[in-house]
Amino acid sequence: MLPRQSPTVRRRRLALTLRQLRDSAGLTAGDAARRVDHDASWLSRIESAEVRPHPNDVRALLSLYGVKDDQAEAVIAVARQAKQRGWWQRYSEILPDWFSTYVGMESEASVIRTYECQMVPGLLQTEDYARTSFQGAPIPMRDDELQRQVALRLERQSVLSSSEPPVLRVVIDEGAVRRMVGGPAVMKAQIGRLIEDSQRSNIQILMLPYAVGAGFDGSFVILNFPPLPAPYPDAAEDQMVYVDTLTGALYLERPAEIAAYSAAYEQLQALSLGPKETRDKLSKVAADLAT
Structure with a gap:
């Protein structure tokens, strides 16, 4: 665990990572969102750090992007930290x-x-x-x-x-x-x-x-x-x-x-x-x- 963890930084880092993983998978925001039963605006808000996604939604996106095992769990852990309250x-x-x-x-x-x-x-x-x-x-x-x-x-x-x-x-x-x-x-x-x-x-x-x-x-x-x-x-x-x-x-x-x-x-x-x-x-x- 890193000291001084900030949910703000975690939310921003998660947004950047999910956008990079989607790009690497060759998917548009609309395509990726539809394949996990959401609309494109939902994913756009996540990728711009406007909303904090539920860890289960993050898991679905990671599966779609081909991210598995320890890497997937590391990203999901950050998603959980992003939902915490800051001091x-x-x-x-x-x-x-x-x-x-x-x-x-x-x-x-x-x-x-x-x-x-x-x-x-x-x-x-x-x-x-x-x-x-x-x-x-x-x-x-x-x-x-x-x-x-x-x-x-x-x-x-x-x-x-x-x-x-x-x-x-x-x-x-x-x-x-x-x-x-x-x-x-x-x-x-x-x-x-x-x-x-x-x-x-x-x-x-x-x-x-x-x-x-x-x-x-x-x-x-x-x-x-x-x-x-x-x-x-x-x-x-x-x-x-x-x-x-x-x-x-x-x-x-x-x-x-x-x-x-x-x-x-x-x-x-x-x-x-x-x-x-x-x-x-x-x-x-x-x-x-x-x-």
């Missing part, structure tokens, strides 16, 4: 569907690369910084909703201390740590948290300084997911780009899209200060706040 569903009353998907993906990512141009990344925020950022959000929220949002953000951070935590690589614009969120005391504590976290073996924090000139005007996250173990028939590592918006999000999966954002991240990383230089700069910013 974040406790927050369903304040968690929109578009962000619920991201939290599910983040929970099982093996590598998280993020660029932030305005704010400290959520996985590295202190409680006071998170609360202040929600208070200043463009869309107002009730006090009870705000407290739940803060609790969710802090619980997301537990992934960094799990038995097999992801590698977190962050490029943060200098403006994000100089932006006065909550006042000097809140920012000093937040910068101290960044300095402390940057010394953890699975976390790298780099600062993009003002001195490089124009940076990149949009934040984004690149998620890598670990391959499922054999005998699962699709053992490839997977990637996705997440781009946040005011009322939703973009989930980019095409190779060209992932390549473009990966290249942008590498360029931003190359322009940034190194890990030690970043800590030194953060210490200077914190000292400036004290005066």
Whole structure:
């Protein structure tokens, strides 16, 4: 069993696998669906991860595609895992569907690369910084909703201390740590948290300084997911780009899209200060706040 299993990731992986197996079998979605007593729209929703298929339906599809024995059982096991509830569903009353998907993906990512141009990344925020950022959000929220949002953000951070935590690589614009969120005391504590976290073996924090000139005007996250173990028939590592918006999000999966954002991240990383230089700069910013 993999640690930090996410039903969101399982549902997406199952959808990709079933589509690949159908293509390999030379069947259209309509043909395959009819041969297991369903219509084409049913299979299309499964292959786009819109619905979670029953394990018995998955078994029927695998038989049709010629997948047998241990490989078939491995896929069916993933189908069962995809129907479980994620820990974040406790927050369903304040968690929109578009962000619920991201939290599910983040929970099982093996590598998280993020660029932030305005704010400290959520996985590295202190409680006071998170609360202040929600208070200043463009869309107002009730006090009870705000407290739940803060609790969710802090619980997301537990992934960094799990038995097999992801590698977190962050490029943060200098403006994000100089932006006065909550006042000097809140920012000093937040910068101290960044300095402390940057010394953890699975976390790298780099600062993009003002001195490089124009940076990149949009934040984004690149998620890598670990391959499922054999005998699962699709053992490839997977990637996705997440781009946040005011009322939703973009989930980019095409190779060209992932390549473009990966290249942008590498360029931003190359322009940034190194890990030690970043800590030194953060210490200077914190000292400036004290005066």
